[in-house]
Amino acid sequence: MYQNLNRTIRNAALALALAAGITGCASDLRQAIVTTRNHQGDAAFANRNYTDAALAYRLALQLAPEDEHARAGLAQVQLELADQLYQASKFDDALQALDVAAKYDPQSVRLSALRSEVESARVKREIVVSNYPTYRETGTGLRRSYAQLKEQNGLILAALQRFDYTYDSAELTKAIRQSYALGEDVSRLTSRLINYRRSVESGSAPEADDSASTAAGSLLPLP
Numbered sequence: 001m002y003q004n005l006n007r008t009i010r011n012a013a014l015a016l017a018l019a020a021g022i023t024g025c026a027s028d029l030r031q032a033i034v035t036t037r038n039h040q041g042d043a044a045f046a047n048r049n050y051t052d053a054a055l056a057y058r059l060a061l062q063l064a065p066e067d068e069h070a071r072a073g074l075a076q077v078q079l080e081l082a083d084q085l086y087q088a089s090k091f092d093d094a095l096q097a098l099d100v101a102a103k104y105d106p107q108s109v110r111l112s113a114l115r116s117e118v119e120s121a122r123v124k125r126e127i128v129v130s131n132y133p134t135y136r137e138t139g140t141g142l143r144r145s146y147a148q149l150k151e152q153n154g155l156i157l158a159a160l161q162r163f164d165y166t167y168d169s170a171e172l173t174k175a176i177r178q179s180y181a182l183g184e185d186v187s188r189l190t191s192r193l194i195n196y197r198r199s200v201e202s203g204s205a206p207e208a209d210d211s212a213s214t215a216a217g218s219l220l221p222l223p
Contacts, residue, residue: 075105091122131203152182
């Protein structure tokens with residue numbers, strides 16, 4: 001992709017040089033290149049291609065370090081990258097991306113808010129890991145189990161759809177049975193989810209499904 005960008009800019013520079021008859025207007029040519037880079041950055045950003053957008057803005061800044069468009073664009077790209085890294089639990093990388101953004105837009109309100117959120121999440125993660133080292137495996141299992149509920153819900157919807165053209169009440173009976181089974185699974189998963197929260201908060205070993213007991217004291221109080 002870097003080579004493609006360079007090839008594009010070389011072609012643009014050549015066309016400009018020929019059009020101007022190679023008059024030696026270096027500053028005009030430099031500004032044209034910066035403008036092209038900024039357009040490339042804007043297009044990549046609009047397509048959520050943040051890697052290419054960052055490259056384009058950086059190349060613009062190599063020629064014009066104070067270009068406001070490139071500075072603002074790179075800051076915005078770094079904020080988007082930081083948000084993605086944060087959601088992937090890559091907190092250190094997210095903070096590094098925010099450090100880059102701060103060089104170009106130090107007064108950004110969003111930057112300050114996101115940095116605070118990432119730093120807070122990093123502290124909370126340390127507490128959770130200390131309390132409950134296997135939290136990730138349990139959480140993954142829960143997500144997988146909840147995802148399977150979509151299949152049961154799909155069976156109910158399919159039975160209802162078949163009734164719409166067969167008018168066979170047996171399809172409604174199937175839907176009712178699937179609905180009961182779905183309700184039982186949701187109830188079991190809810191108990192597991194409650195135990196998961198209890199284990200995360202207190203560090204105690206996960207219990208058998210039992211949502212009636214009172215949760216232990218929490219290091220991470222919920223609102």
